[in-house]
Amino acid sequence: MLKKCDLSKKTDDKTFADKIAPLQERLGELQRQLRDERIPVIIVIDGWNASGITMTIQELIRFLDPRGFTLASIGKPADEEQKHPLMWRFWNRIPAAGRIAIFARSWYSRALAEETDGPGWEKRVDRAICSINRFERNLSDDGTIFIKIFLHISKKEQKKRLLDRETNPLTSWMITKGDWDFHRDYDAYLPVIEEFLKKTDTPYAPWTVVGATDANYTVLTTYSTVIATLEKNIPLILHPKKQGTKTKFRFSPEIVPVVRRFAAPDLREKKEYEARVAAAQKKMRDLQYLLYKRNIPLAIVFEGRDAAGKGGTIMRLTHDLNPRGYSVMPVAVPNDDEKEHQYLWRFIRNYPAVGHITIYDRSWYGRVLVERVDGLCTKPEWKRAYTEINEMEEEFRNWGGGLLKFWLEVSPDEQLKRFTQRETDPHKQWKITEDDWKNREKWDLYGEAIDEMFAKTSTKYAPWTVIESDDKWYARTKTLETVAAYAQTLLE
């Protein structure tokens, strides 16, 4: 894509002056339309050092309404970002419905900077490309418009610009040794970037390479590209045609049966139950320190029928954990802000940092459970979710995260017993709501959803573990011992 790019294109000042004003006006109109239709847009301006990224953005935003866009200037990751997977910081910056997120540099520059060191880098870059394509496809499927522009200049032009900046006392501080190192290796990076662009030039997020030798030409082409992409895509989002999946690549994880085996003796003695739980708690406390030292993050998902005992189990699980090293994310109906973002957003934002534990009290599986059953999302949306979830979990595992998924199952009779108990015990009444009774009526619909979830998301790298929870002692013991055993394997 770079090779075919004409680097000699120019636009004279007169033509520029004539053409720019109507484009600016049109972009303003489109921005208002996006806002009214609640369509999110991501504009990526990436390119070589000194290719004019900042200048282009400066011109692009000149007449945009500041209420409707944010500019993310992407450089080295901050402390907290270094403790999370590559795409985490970008998930954190996706635009809300109706807003434009402009990226000055992006996941492309960062993948190139962070994944090309040392032997084996090609494999890491391939993995990054896979993550990027999934990220862009997920958001595109969710209705986000992508506009990706790469500013291309020759090595000679780059040298000239670096020298210009370096000799200007106001801008000399901008140019570092790193810029010159990168310049020296221009020819080595060229094919890598070419490959990168080719592999991420997808139907849902295509690239536009702009020969950025001349500023006027660069700015006009950027405007036209942005406007043309919006004009083409807004109608497609408002009046979607029936389409095949947009996925170009295949992902078929190995499905494994849910884990049910557990060599637990009957726990008939309270003393025995307490001793085993206490031993698992102590073990978890020690393991937590080791995970922390080794920078291994652990995510534990709790799903299950209402009143199956998620809260009580989590309470026992965290009993001896150091509170500075774990957090519980209770998942309820999404709030306003969460509703304005793709559904995985709030869960990814809460990923455990390296060495930390996040316990999800309900999770992203809401998409294929309550949202499916209650019709809170469309059928194509929850159908698509199995793949999205499998991919997300695979990436989390590839990054080095531990992931455990528990399904706490109770029988209808036991649930009824617990509901009734909760209603009559004044200390427990707050635990039961009308929704619980309504969900109970949908027992079988949930059953179908659960079965399909197990069949499609119990993957080799993240299998489901079912906890038979009619007996609380058994359920808690099994859960805690499973967590401790799993944490142990992460250290081996």
Add this chain to the structure above:
Amino acid sequence: MLKKCDLSKKTDDKTFADKIAPLQERLGELQRQLRDERIPVIIVIDGWNASGITMTIQELIRFLDPRGFTLASIGKPADEEQKHPLMWRFWNRIPAAGRIAIFARSWYSRALAEETDGPGWEKRVDRAICSINRFERNLSDDGTIFIKIFLHISKKEQKKRLLDRETNPLTSWMITKGDWDFHRDYDAYLPVIEEFLKKTDTPYAPWTVVGATDANYTVLTTYSTVIATLEKNIPLILHPKKQGTKTKFRFSPEIVPVVRRFAAPDLREKKEYEARVAAAQKKMRDLQYLLYKRNIPLAIVFEGRDAAGKGGTIMRLTHDLNPRGYSVMPVAVPNDDEKEHQYLWRFIRNYPAVGHITIYDRSWYGRVLVERVDGLCTKPEWKRAYTEINEMEEEFRNWGGGLLKFWLEVSPDEQLKRFTQRETDPHKQWKITEDDWKNREKWDLYGEAIDEMFAKTSTKYAPWTVIESDDKWYARTKTLETVAAYAQTLLE
């Protein structure tokens, strides 16, 4: 407060076991009440190294509903936090309505760690204490309950605990040279901490010093303190008595007249207007780089009558600025999340980082303008706001920030002309809403609010500048030249 603390207190296991369960249950009930009544709570657990902060919190949260609290573990500031004033990171972590924020260490530890180095530290500590008291008073006035616990142990006990941890292979990594340095200087820190506690032991956020030699005693005392404080304060918040101000200290900034002087010739020639604006824009671009290099942040507030030209002026102001170094915060009606926090929260969160420029398109002055006029807050609330705002601005200036406040004034006739223009121009219709017409009817009410705002918040360190905006050329020229001249003074 430390001197009087009895370090020999102990609770045996039997007494502990009997007493803890009802306390846990009571705390659970109170948590649900706080949630229902939407009262935010801040619990600070601070103290000496190895005094048992983590252990205490672990016990305290054991039966709390994870949906209702967050734990902030306060250590060294992250990258972004280092680029903001001391209290910024804590403003970022204040609890939403109905939630509990627990701080494992807090602004106290950080002020002690960050403000006691080098000569002149006493003065910096005093300033930090002043900031802390204002922070706590602001939130308390807004209905936040504060519970502050300091865990006190002797030097001997501290040594024993540090050695215990250091010799345990699971915890040895926790103990650093810094811990031992701090231990060595225990006696030197003692009076500093004593003074700190005394000066921040306020009626609205009192301290409880706990002799933390014995874990059982520490946990029980923490529980009782938290419960007693909540039981005392919840009714006071729900049924407030008429009270005097809670402020113990006085703050009377020097008030100066608003700035009106401007040696602008009549700008009758478009060319002259354009030349002067372009010159100021170019100057601002250069100054932006210098401010960045010198780590000086700049906040620019734009307030004014509807259709006075704020948007157009901001557009000219940012025309040549590097977009990576500034951002515009457009201020509209607060969203759900913002409504659940004290009104200054969203503005402080958007403070410019060092070297950056934040332009507020409307600002915290909404409290004493639209919120006052439209009755969106109570009279005591907006009356109090003048002090809160003056203090906030003073602290921002003390921290090293530049602050400019513009009031763009138009005459009623000119406003009517512009409203009508907007309604008839299809490209400008989106700019005018019914609210604009409603506000126009309240012209005089706004006039009163503006006059009082000028009289009370045009301080020596942050005076208002009035921009007479009937003539757009004049207004823009005056604004841009004022900004450039001010930015220049920040460098001198």
